[in-house]
Amino acid sequence: MSNVVIETHGLTKRYDEVIAVDNLDMTIREGEVFGMLGPNGSGKTTTILMMLGLTEPTAGQVRVLGLDPARQPLSVKARVGYIPDQVGFYDDLTAVENLMYTARLNGIPRKEALSRIEIALQRMGLGEVMSRPVKTYSRGMRQRLAVADVLIKQPQMIIMDEPTQGLDPEGAHEFLNIIRHLKEEGITVMLASHLLHQVQAVCDRVGLFYQGKMGLSGTVDELARQYMKGGYRIELEVLGDRQALEKALRQVHGVTDVAYLGKHRYEVRAQGDLRAEAARAAVLADGRLLSLNVEAPSLDDIYVRYFQEVEHDSSKQAA
Amino acid sequence: MTVASKQLESGRHTREGSPWTGLWAVVFKEMADLLTSTRMRILEVLILLTAIGASYAAMTQIRQTIGRDVFLFLKLFTVSQAPIPSFVEFLSILVPLIAISLTFDAINGEFNRRTMSRILSQPIYRDALLFGKFLAAFFTLALVLTVIWLLIIGLGLIGLGVAPGGETVARLLLFLVATIFYGGVWLALAMVFSITFRQPATAAMASLATWLFFLIFWNILAGLLAAIISPVRLGLPQEVLHNAQTQITLARISPTFLYGEILSALLNPAVRSVGLGLLLPFLPQGAIPGSALPLDQSLLLIWPQFTGLIAATILLFALGYVLFQRQEIRA
Ligand SMILES: Nc1ncnc2c1ncn2[C@@H]1O[C@H](COP(=O)(O)OP(=O)(O)O)[C@@H](O)[C@H]1O
Ligand SMILES: [Mg+2]
Numbered sequence: 001m002s003n004v005v006i007e008t009h010g011l012t013k014r015y016d017e018v019i020a021v022d023n024l025d026m027t028i029r030e031g032e033v034f035g036m037l038g039p040n041g042s043g044k045t046t047t048i049l050m051m052l053g054l055t056e057p058t059a060g061q062v063r064v065l066g067l068d069p070a071r072q073p074l075s076v077k078a079r080v081g082y083i084p085d086q087v088g089f090y091d092d093l094t095a096v097e098n099l100m101y102t103a104r105l106n107g108i109p110r111k112e113a114l115s116r117i118e119i120a121l122q123r124m125g126l127g128e129v130m131s132r133p134v135k136t137y138s139r140g141m142r143q144r145l146a147v148a149d150v151l152i153k154q155p156q157m158i159i160m161d162e163p164t165q166g167l168d169p170e171g172a173h174e175f176l177n178i179i180r181h182l183k184e185e186g187i188t189v190m191l192a193s194h195l196l197h198q199v200q201a202v203c204d205r206v207g208l209f210y211q212g213k214m215g216l217s218g219t220v221d222e223l224a225r226q227y228m229k230g231g232y233r234i235e236l237e238v239l240g241d242r243q244a245l246e247k248a249l250r251q252v253h254g255v256t257d258v259a260y261l262g263k264h265r266y267e268v269r270a271q272g273d274l275r276a277e278a279a280r281a282a283v284l285a286d287g288r289l290l291s292l293n294v295e296a297p298s299l300d301d302i303y304v305r306y307f308q309e310v311e312h313d314s315s316k317q318a319a
Numbered sequence: 320m321t322v323a324s325k326q327l328e329s330g331r332h333t334r335e336g337s338p339w340t341g342l343w344a345v346v347f348k349e350m351a352d353l354l355t356s357t358r359m360r361i362l363e364v365l366i367l368l369t370a371i372g373a374s375y376a377a378m379t380q381i382r383q384t385i386g387r388d389v390f391l392f393l394k395l396f397t398v399s400q401a402p403i404p405s406f407v408e409f410l411s412i413l414v415p416l417i418a419i420s421l422t423f424d425a426i427n428g429e430f431n432r433r434t435m436s437r438i439l440s441q442p443i444y445r446d447a448l449l450f451g452k453f454l455a456a457f458f459t460l461a462l463v464l465t466v467i468w469l470l471i472i473g474l475g476l477i478g479l480g481v482a483p484g485g486e487t488v489a490r491l492l493l494f495l496v497a498t499i500f501y502g503g504v505w506l507a508l509a510m511v512f513s514i515t516f517r518q519p520a521t522a523a524m525a526s527l528a529t530w531l532f533f534l535i536f537w538n539i540l541a542g543l544l545a546a547i548i549s550p551v552r553l554g555l556p557q558e559v560l561h562n563a564q565t566q567i568t569l570a571r572i573s574p575t576f577l578y579g580e581i582l583s584a585l586l587n588p589a590v591r592s593v594g595l596g597l598l599l600p601f602l603p604q605g606a607i608p609g610s611a612l613p614l615d616q617s618l619l620l621i622w623p624q625f626t627g628l629i630a631a632t633i634l635l636f637a638l639g640y641v642l643f644q645r646q647e648i649r650a
Pocket of ligand 1: 038043047647
């Protein structure tokens with residue numbers, strides 16, 4: 001069992017009338033990439049701010065790396081890197097000057113700081129432009145600078161709020177790769193996003209947030225099995241007897257539906273990724289397999305399905 | 320949950336570490352920013368012109384009329400030659416302007432650049448950021464004022480050809496210190512507005528409005544209020560005195576008035592009482608004008624005003640501190 005890095009119990013934040021975070025229990029383990037996913041206003045940012053001691057909880061507990069952020073904020077903030085939503089820099093200063101300020105605030109000696117800054121900027125592909133004022137940077141470069149900025153303190157964990165928002169698809173893809181590399185280094189990553197399809201590929205586990213609560217959590221696969229019966233869509237292109245093939249595919253364990261799409265193409269709906277099983281069945285039915293594709297259920301689908309249920313339940317309760 | 324309640328008992332508000340962790344990092348960064356900023360360039364030019372213009376005018380005047388005087392150097396700061404006001408008059412207007420321009424965007428600027436949450440997610444407390452910004456502005460102000468001060472004294476040495484005496488130097492030094500602390504009040508005020516208003520322009524306008532209020536309207540208001548609080552009905556001397564005292568007490572709410580009192584006592588050794596004398600010059604001063612007061616006596620005269628300025632700065636800073644601690648840091 002790997003160590004727990006973040007744990008909350010009954011964490012609650014109330015702003016006058018609004019309950020921003022409602023009795024939240026969540027756990028994040030060392031080394032994983034955890035995605036807090038949910039629509040705007042579901043309490044993700046508020047949760048993060050409480051984890052960093054930047055806002056006081058109304059009730060409940062948070063432990064970050066075993067520390068209480070409300071009482072030991074300095075220790076927490078020295079170990080956890082935070083990339084806020086719409087991160088900003090001092091535009092007139094260069095990247096190096098900006099990061100040097102961060103290093104000084106972290107109490108890192110100048111020489112050590114310079115070498116860490118150089119390494120971090122090179123790693124983020126900003127080596128060439130590190131002496132340019134940040135105002136000349138694009139949105140994507142700023143986002144990478146923000147990663148370099150948190151790397152300066154050599155964090156055990158990085159929390160990112162809406163990291164891919166405002167990036168073009170290529171920039172977002174590139175950024176997700178950066179997250180994978182951080183994970184490979186053993187840094188725990190927690191990210192909050194409302195762009196589910198963008199981040200689902202990079203998250204080991206996700207928690208779905210809705211009105212301050214985390215309704216579901218688990219791996220995307222687990223959630224798909226739980227909420228999307230037959231959520232996988234497998235497409236095969238097979239030459240052979242159509243009826244025999246359809247029958248064989250239907251008999252594969254876990255398949256919920258089979259449809260013929262024309263031009264030797266078949267669509268198989270399944271509870272999991274049954275590509276191998278479907279291919280075997282097709283070949284055993286004397287088919288000549290030409291192509292094979294799978295489409296995993298998207299978090300968007302799971303999300304929509306989940307909230308339909310939540311809203312259905314709450315309207316039933318209200319009635 | 321027992322663990323939770325135990326921790327609550329042991330005090331949620333006992334924070335680890337020093338509130339000043341990272342203070343000097345903030346001070347150095349902010350000072351570097353301020354000293355290289357465009358607004359600083361503009362102010363420097365403005366001040367330089369003022370210093371040269373005012374001291375030149377004063378020197379011509381002094382050479383023509385006064386001749387030798389023990390406190391010749393003090394006159395350099397106070398003598399005016401129409402239409403150019405004296406350097407002190409210039410300063411009492413320039414200092415609030417410089418101070419306000421140094422801090423009106425201190426906090427809201429960080430929010431607008433979206434750097435606030437990134438900075439506060441470093442291992443420092445808000446205390447260090449706020450106080451660091453204040454100190455940086457204070458040091459910058461002190462630096463600028465000291466440079467002008469030296470410049471004028473230098474010009475005086477060349478222009479008048481005499482060196483100032485020990486007491487004159489002491490008076491001038493105290494004048495410099497008082498001016499810096501007078502600026503401190505406006506630094507703290509503009510800083511409070513930079514916390515309460517998200518738009519730097521609004522904060523600047525609010526600061527300037529407050530300054531103009533004290534510069535122009537408060538004395539008038541003090542007179543009107545005094546007439547209501549302690550009216551002069553029969554024209555008895557006690558009534559007049561009472562009315563004047565009320566007026567003074569009210570007027571002293573204004574940092575500009577306090578600074579004026581300090582200046583008059585420091586730069587004019589002949590001044591034997593402040594306050595009443597400034598407002599009601601016809602009242603008996605209780606001493607023969609013209610005989611100079613020793614420095615320690617002058618200092619005693621304005622000591623309350625001096626501490627008043629410092630207290631106002633501390634109060635305003637404390638207000639800003641409370642407001643900033645409560646502020647949500649997300650933009
Ligand atoms: N300072 C505040 N005052 C009042 N309500 C707030 C404040 N900050 C956030 N909220 C409310 O709390 C809820 C959660 O917000 P937030 O944590 O920003 O959600 P998310 O990051 O998931 O978009 C929202 O309904 C928001 O309006
Ligand atoms: Mg958010």
